[in-house]
Amino acid sequence: DVKVTQSSRYLVKRTGEKVFLECVQDMDHENMFWYRQDPGLGLRLIYFSYDVKMKEKGDIPEGYSVSREKKERFSLILESASTNQTSMYLCASTVLAGGTPYRGELFFGEGSRLTVL
Amino acid sequence: SQQGEEDPQALSIQEGENATMNCSYKTSINNLQWYRQNSGRGLVHLILIRSNEREKHSGRLRVTLDTSKKSSSLLITASRAADTASYFCASPRYGNKLVFGAGTILRVKS
Numbered sequence: 001d002v003k004v005t006q007s008s009r010y011l012v013k014r015t016g017e018k019v020f021l022e023c024v025q026d027m028d029h030e031n032m033f034w035y036r037q038d039p040g041l042g043l044r045l046i047y048f049s050y051d052v053k054m055k056e057k058g059d060i061p062e063g064y065s066v067s068r069e070k071k072e073r074f075s076l077i078l079e080s081a082s083t084n085q086t087s088m089y090l091c092a093s094t095v096l097a098g099g100t101p102y103r104g105e106l107f108f109g110e111g112s113r114l115t116v117l
Numbered sequence: 118s119q120q121g122e123e124d125p126q127a128l129s130i131q132e133g134e135n136a137t138m139n140c141s142y143k144t145s146i147n148n149l150q151w152y153r154q155n156s157g158r159g160l161v162h163l164i165l166i167r168s169n170e171r172e173k174h175s176g177r178l179r180v181t182l183d184t185s186k187k188s189s190s191l192l193i194t195a196s197r198a199a200d201t202a203s204y205f206c207a208s209p210r211y212g213n214k215l216v217f218g219a220g221t222i223l224r225v226k227s
Contacts, residue, residue: 004159035217042205043160043217058214090159105150106207106215108159 003027006091006109013116019078021112023091030095032074033106034058034066037088046089049074081116088113123206127222136193138221140206141186149182149189149208154220160205163191198227 007022025032031050035043035058045058049068063085067075074093078085092106124139142149148167152160166173166182166189173180179192193200203220210216 040219042219043207045214045216092160105162105165106152106160108152108161110159111157113157 004091004093004107004109006089006112008112009110011112011114013081013114015082015116017081017116019081019114019116021076021078021089021091021114023074023076023109024072025074025091025093025107026072027093027095027107028071029093029107030071031093032068033092033094034064034074034076035090035092036060037090037111043090046076078114081114083116086114086116123204123218123221125221126219127224129224129226130196132196132198132225132227134196136196136200136223136225138191138204138223140189140191140218142189142206142208143187144210146184146208149180149206150215151178151180151189151191152205152207152217154203154205156202163204193223196223196225198225201225 004025013019033048034046037043044060046060046064047055047058047066049055052068052071055066065077089112091109094104094106122141130136148165150165151163153163154160164175164180166180177194182189201224203222205217205220207215207217
């Protein structure tokens with residue numbers, strides 16, 4: 001079975017703390033994504049990566065950075081957490097098909113629910 | 118803005134009834150996908166329909182796509198309590214980013 005694993009299901013952090021969210025996939029997928037999900041807003045793309053050390057901004061990259069040092073691992077970093085970053089964070093991966101990562105299905109992790117106090 | 122907009126926002130039905138959810142999008146697409154999310158969990162891919170397809174089936178799921186109206190529908194037949202979840206449509210925007218709608222919350226009462 002394909003698997004995307006997010007390191008933490010629930011985190012509670014304080015304002016100003018640095019937060020790392022880790023995501024690992026075992027499917028040898030080229031593309032990995034970080035979304036945040038908020039009620040009534042659906043999923044919004046923060047960053048995605050189409051190869052090791054490659055990244056591209058999504059719709060809401062402000063306040064976030066990412067790291068992809070190995071193909072299977074994609075990390076989301078909140079340099080200085082703020083209360084408006086309290087949210088559900090979802091990692092996903094997919095193969096590269098037809099020159100674009102968006103022609104196939106995304107495989108999601110279980111999500112990391114972050115609360116910033 | 119969201120590429121996909123689901124309708125209705127919430128739907129409550131009895132077990133055994135059919136559930137229909139609709140999705141509208143704004144720009145041309147090469148495919149449209151439907152996902153399911155159980156409460157507090159990640160999304161699971163249900164079905165992908167390509168722009169040259171009009172209808173696709175998978176078990177109790179039936180998806181239609183009308184590119185002239187820029188809309189899609191997901192029909193779940195003979196619903197079960199276990200179908201209770203949120204359902205999202207997603208489509209590539211400008212052929213690049215995959216954009217999700219806000220979802221339809223389905224509750225199936227037993």
